[in-house]
Amino acid sequence: MTCQCGHAHNDDGAKQEALQKAMDKYKTVKGALIPILQEAQEIYGYLPKEVMQQISRGLSIPFSKTFGVVTFYAQFHLKPRGRNIIRICQGTACHVRGASKVFDGVSAKLGVGKNGTTQDLRYTLETVACLGACGLAPVMMVNDDTHGRLTPDKAAGTLEKYE
Amino acid sequence: MKNLMDKCCDKCTHTAFFPCKDYIKCRKEGPICHQDEACKQKRADFLGDIHLAADSDKRQVLICAGTGCNSSGSGRLVKKLQEELAANGLADKIKIKITGCHGFCEQGPLMIIEPLKTFYTRVDENDVAEIVAKDLIGGELVERLLYKDPNTVETAKTYETVPFYARQKRLVLHNCGHINPEELSDYVASDGYFGLTRALFEKTPDQVVEEVKTSGLRGRGGAGFPTGMKWGFVKQAQGDKKYVVCNADEGDPGAFMDRSVLEGDPHAVLEGMAICGYAVGADEGYLYVRAEYPLAIQRLKIAIAQAEEYGVLGDNIMNSGFSFHLKIKAGAGAFVCGEETALLTSIEGNRGMPRVRPPFPANSGLWGKPTCLNNVETFANVPQILRNGGAWYASMGTEKSKGTKIFALTGKVNNTGLVEVAMGMTMRDIIFAIGGGIPGGKKFKAVQIGGPSGGCLPDELLDLSVDYDSLTSAGAMMGSGGLVVMDETTCMVDIARYFLTFTQSESCGKCTPCREGTTRMLEILTRICNGEGKMEDIDTLDRITRVVKNTALCGLGQTCPNPIISTLRYFKDEYIAHIQEKRCPAGACTALLTYTINAEKCKGCGKCLRSCPAEAITGEKKQPHVIDAAKCIKCGSCITGCKFNAIERG
Numbered sequence: 127m128t129c130q131c132g133h134a135h136n137d138d139g140a141k142q143e144a145l146q147k148a149m150d151k152y153k154t155v156k157g158a159l160i161p162i163l164q165e166a167q168e169i170y171g172y173l174p175k176e177v178m179q180q181i182s183r184g185l186s187i188p189f190s191k192t193f194g195v196v197t198f199y200a201q202f203h204l205k206p207r208g209r210n211i212i213r214i215c216q217g218t219a220c221h222v223r224g225a226s227k228v229f230d231g232v233s234a235k236l237g238v239g240k241n242g243t244t245q246d247l248r249y250t251l252e253t254v255a256c257l258g259a260c261g262l263a264p265v266m267m268v269n270d271d272t273h274g275r276l277t278p279d280k281a282a283g284t285l286e287k288y289e
Numbered sequence: 290m291k292n293l294m295d296k297c298c299d300k301c302t303h304t305a306f307f308p309c310k311d312y313i314k315c316r317k318e319g320p321i322c323h324q325d326e327a328c329k330q331k332r333a334d335f336l337g338d339i340h341l342a343a344d345s346d347k348r349q350v351l352i353c354a355g356t357g358c359n360s361s362g363s364g365r366l367v368k369k370l371q372e373e374l375a376a377n378g379l380a381d382k383i384k385i386k387i388t389g390c391h392g393f394c395e396q397g398p399l400m401i402i403e404p405l406k407t408f409y410t411r412v413d414e415n416d417v418a419e420i421v422a423k424d425l426i427g428g429e430l431v432e433r434l435l436y437k438d439p440n441t442v443e444t445a446k447t448y449e450t451v452p453f454y455a456r457q458k459r460l461v462l463h464n465c466g467h468i469n470p471e472e473l474s475d476y477v478a479s480d481g482y483f484g485l486t487r488a489l490f491e492k493t494p495d496q497v498v499e500e501v502k503t504s505g506l507r508g509r510g511g512a513g514f515p516t517g518m519k520w521g522f523v524k525q526a527q528g529d530k531k532y533v534v535c536n537a538d539e540g541d542p543g544a545f546m547d548r549s550v551l552e553g554d555p556h557a558v559l560e561g562m563a564i565c566g567y568a569v570g571a572d573e574g575y576l577y578v579r580a581e582y583p584l585a586i587q588r589l590k591i592a593i594a595q596a597e598e599y600g601v602l603g604d605n606i607m608n609s610g611f612s613f614h615l616k617i618k619a620g621a622g623a624f625v626c627g628e629e630t631a632l633l634t635s636i637e638g639n640r641g642m643p644r645v646r647p648p649f650p651a652n653s654g655l656w657g658k659p660t661c662l663n664n665v666e667t668f669a670n671v672p673q674i675l676r677n678g679g680a681w682y683a684s685m686g687t688e689k690s691k692g693t694k695i696f697a698l699t700g701k702v703n704n705t706g707l708v709e710v711a712m713g714m715t716m717r718d719i720i721f722a723i724g725g726g727i728p729g730g731k732k733f734k735a736v737q738i739g740g741p742s743g744g745c746l747p748d749e750l751l752d753l754s755v756d757y758d759s760l761t762s763a764g765a766m767m768g769s770g771g772l773v774v775m776d777e778t779t780c781m782v783d784i785a786r787y788f789l790t791f792t793q794s795e796s797c798g799k800c801t802p803c804r805e806g807t808t809r810m811l812e813i814l815t816r817i818c819n820g821e822g823k824m825e826d827i828d829t830l831d832r833i834t835r836v837v838k839n840t841a842l843c844g845l846g847q848t849c850p851n852p853i854i855s856t857l858r859y860f861k862d863e864y865i866a867h868i869q870e871k872r873c874p875a876g877a878c879t880a881l882l883t884y885t886i887n888a889e890k891c892k893g894c895g896k897c898l899r900s901c902p903a904e905a906i907t908g909e910k911k912q913p914h915v916i917d918a919a920k921c922i923k924c925g926s927c928i929t930g931c932k933f934n935a936i937e938r939g
Contacts, residue, residue: 157638164580198640198641201580202622218788222779256544259545261699261706262357262361273360274357
């Protein structure tokens with residue numbers, strides 16, 4: 127579990143290096159802001175203010191623009207997220223096959239609402255418009271694994287194996 | 290020579306740096322530059338291994354690794370099959386081929402055994418031993434894994450005889466599920482890159498544009514703009530630099546055809562884009578792919594790397610003088626980026642908000658340069674048009690809608706999956722003949738087509754021909770091709786609210802009609818679903834839908850009222866029932882439901898009492914129970930458990 131105290135630690139050095147590398151890679155590329163933010167989020171798990179400021183300086187663009195882009199897209203996060211990201215599909219096919227009940231079941235089990243993270247940082251609960259696995263509706267994704275044909279109980283049970 | 294794309298001997302000089310113009314033809318029919326029976330045989334052997342001939346004594350197992358089958362466990366299946374083959378000493382003799390999506394996700398994981406094309410469904414890792422012993426070694430069918438038609442109870446031995454496939458015309462999907470998407474040689478063996486070769490060496494860019502115009506191909510992303518005409522505009526546009534952009538930001542809930550094409554046949558899209566680049570005079574292209582599709586992005590990366598390595602993409606392609614480079618841009622999660630100008634703004638690194646048109650992207654697109662932007666499915670059609678001719682393509686479909694269209698058939702239907710049919714088939718044939726009808730003996734109510742931009746069509750329109758123009762006149766829209774089937778338990782007001790919830794949260798906020806209109810419409814629909822609606826709400830909704838439709842800036846706003854307009858047009862009685870009688874006819878709007886126990890039928894078994902999560906049910910043993918309406922959370926768990934049908938929902 128990563129420390130949330132906000133002070134510098136040893137692994138910050140490695141993260142800084144990775145970020146610098148990503149910024150060097152996109153130095154001469156047009157439209158680099160979004161790919162850099164994506165890589166930065168890969169490295170840090172979310173986008174801390176200092177990182178966004180650093181990216182703005184590196185690309186010579188106003189911080190307000192970076193912040194504007196980050197808050198526009200659903201994929202970017204300003205707060206730390208859990209180790210396991212649960213994304214419950216809210217697509218049409220899932221909706222008519224009971225996705226909202228699955229969401230309520232998981233939400234009740236974890237005790238967090240939409241976009242909430244459990245105290246122990248084990249899970250973050252999110253929804254997604256459509257995962258494109260409509261044949262298996264209702265569906266959820268935990269990290270990169272897709273789970274289909276869910277019931278509220280089955281969904282809650284599936285989460286056990288993600289530490 | 291390790292695979293089909295390699296050189297047969299030192300006489301072959303093709304490399305990505307010194308390309309040969311006969312490269313693709315040579316790999317399939319060659320060698321061309323020299324006569325050598327041994328070289329010819331080597332090529333024939335590789336081709337024979339990719340697609341086994343019907344009388345071949347070899348066997349090959351195709352396992353679907355699309356997203357659907359993967360989550361049903363096809364990964365574990367592959368591993369188990371490898372172990373089982375090794376244990377029987379067959380590891381070198383029988384090849385396992387990982388393929389893209391077969392489209393029949395409902396029955397996954399799917400397995401096809403070539404050359405007989407035996408089709409096994411819902412294969413579990415525990416079935417592997419039996420398949421190896423009985424089929425691969427013994428040559429007998431494993432009857433219990435064959436597909437059984439739920440209506441006629443007949444079994445189908447090969448995939449071609451399964452009713453789900455028999456009625457389809459798989460043109461764009463013809464490779465999906467039959468080739469390994471991570472092997473360029475598989476694609477070339479299925480005539481891949483022959484369309485690009487023909488364009489580069491037999492046609493001028495103008496002739497390519499003409500060929501696409503002749504085909505009658507229209508944009509598959511939704512609006513149905515004629516593709517050849519768009520290419521003509523970009524070709525005529527003045528500019529030293531032009532771009533080709535593929536819109537793979539498939540965001541419509543309920544649509545996954547683009548994902549399957551990208552995962553199952555990525556080279557078809559690359560080839561289509563390269564042909565477009567040649568026709569319009571662009572040397573650079575972008576694929577804008579949704580971030581929610583990691584597998585598609587990975588397969589595209591592999592495909593681009595292989596195409597560049599072997600010189601079918603890159604500089605001076607096959608010594609034609611034409612260069613074309615492709616880059617992938619991963620989206621960051623914004624539905625509005627499926628709109629063309631918003632997508633371009635997003636590639637440029639900004640908030641993905643639409644621009645005012647004109648100027649259209651054909652004149653001023655990416656970084657202000659002329660840009661040709663098409664959808665995944667549109668590009669995937671192009672190689673076949675070049676290979677077989679525009680007239681051949683135009684022979685399929687209806688007068689104004691040519692070719693085929695892929696639909697994602699989902700919801701309350703027996704056979705969910707991807708369906709590709711010739712334009713003009715009736716909705717009834719798609720849902721009942723291919724989709725196998727509604728499960729559980731329920732009654733068909735409506736089909737939603739075109740996602741948040743489309744509409745709901747009732748059963749009296751089931752015989753409507755499915756093409757761009759008849760759908761638009763019925764108040765729906767082709768959209769990207771999501772078909773969500775709804776039965777009598779689906780509430781149409783709730784569906785309209787569902788889509789508005791989606792468009793309201795995805796509205797980018799740039800223009801007032803969309804930003805405010807979606808919010809107001811959603812408020813009204815929520816009110817009606819909660820039983821707090823008034824009759825004048827229907828008139829207000831009607832007025833707002835017209836204002837938003839006529840004044841919003843981009844396609845998202847202009848089409849977002851469609852779910853309301855079509856449900857008001859065909860299912861107005863449901864709106865009225867919610868408002869006047871405070872009743873949801875489908876029994877879906879929880880706020881309007883009440884659960885009661887019929888005292889005559891209740892035996893007092895206590896099952897509902899135990900299953901109720903809210904402790905709302907009370908009663909003595911063997912005495913009729915009662916539900917406390919104040920405590921009831923309307924979850925329905927009592928009704929599903931009751932053996933005596935004593936619980937009534939109304």
